[in-house]
Amino acid sequence: MFYGESTIAIDDKGRFAVPTSYREQLSALCANRLVVTYNPFERECLWIFPLPEWERMRDQVMQLSSFNAAHRDLQRKLVGAAAHIELDSNSRLVVPPTARQNAGLQKQVVLLGIGAKFELWSEPAQRARQELPIAELDISDDMRQLRF
Numbered sequence: 001m002f003y004g005e006s007t008i009a010i011d012d013k014g015r016f017a018v019p020t021s022y023r024e025q026l027s028a029l030c031a032n033r034l035v036v037t038y039n040p041f042e043r044e045c046l047w048i049f050p051l052p053e054w055e056r057m058r059d060q061v062m063q064l065s066s067f068n069a070a071h072r073d074l075q076r077k078l079v080g081a082a083a084h085i086e087l088d089s090n091s092r093l094v095v096p097p098t099a100r101q102n103a104g105l106q107k108q109v110v111l112l113g114i115g116a117k118f119e120l121w122s123e124p125a126q127r128a129r130q131e132l133p134i135a136e137l138d139i140s141d142d143m144r145q146l147r148f
Contacts, residue, residue, distance in 0.1 A: 001113075001115055001116065002022060002025070002113030002114065002115065002116070002117070002118060003113040003114075003115070004019075004021065004112070004113045005110060005111070005112050005113075006019045006110070006111045006112075007108060007109075007110050007123060008108070008109050008110070008111055009107060009108060009109075010095070010100075010105060010106075010107060010108070010109050013094065014094050014095040014096065014097060014100050014105075015088075015092040015093065015094050015095075016092060016093060016095070016109060016111075017090065017091055017092050018087060018091050018092065018093060018111075019111065020091075022113070023087070023091055026050060026087065029050045029052070030050035030051045030052055030053075031051075032086055032087035033050075033051040033084065033085075033086050034048055034049060034050055034051060034054070034084075034085050034086070034087075034093065035048070035049045035051060035054035035082050035083065035084055035085065036048045036049075036082070036083050036085050036093075036095055036096070036099055036120070037049075037054075037077070037078050037079075037081050037082040037083070037099075038077045038078065038081045038099070038102065038103070039103075039119065040073070040074055040077040040078060042125075042129075043102075043103070043104075043125075044103050044104045044105075044121060044122045044125035044126075045103060045119050045120065045121045045122075045125065045126075046095065046099055046103050046105075046119070046120040046121075047078075047117050047118070047119060047120075048085075048093070048117060048118040048119075048120055049116070049117045049118075050116070050117075051084075053116045053117060054082070057078070058078070058079055058082070061074055061075055061078050061079055062075065062079060081098075081099070083096045083099065095120070103120070103121075103122060104122045104125065105120070105122050106122060106123070108122075108123040109121060109122060109123060110122075110123050110126040110127075112126070
């Protein structure tokens, strides 16, 4: 399970170093093979999955009926835009140019460990999102049952 927030520099070729704290886990979990794709719910964010988790998610999404327009959109954004990526010898990942451009990723990005996947945000977008409190109207019944 991944958790934590890291601000990372991304170079002109789209490479960024994976934080040391994740490297051993990624090696054991997926032999450093991952998949990057669009976050279908937030524009300035990409999702990065270890390969086994990606395959599980991909299979679920592709089982949805393509007769439903929302299903097709989800399939396009997640599966159609997916790209296999692998840690290089310097423990870096390369984000494809189209994904970087569409997510608005610049020199600084924020990598968030979110359970079974990572989110890769443009730094300004993540900071703006982080500053917004969850509105009372957005609190679900499931959230109300949580005990902190």
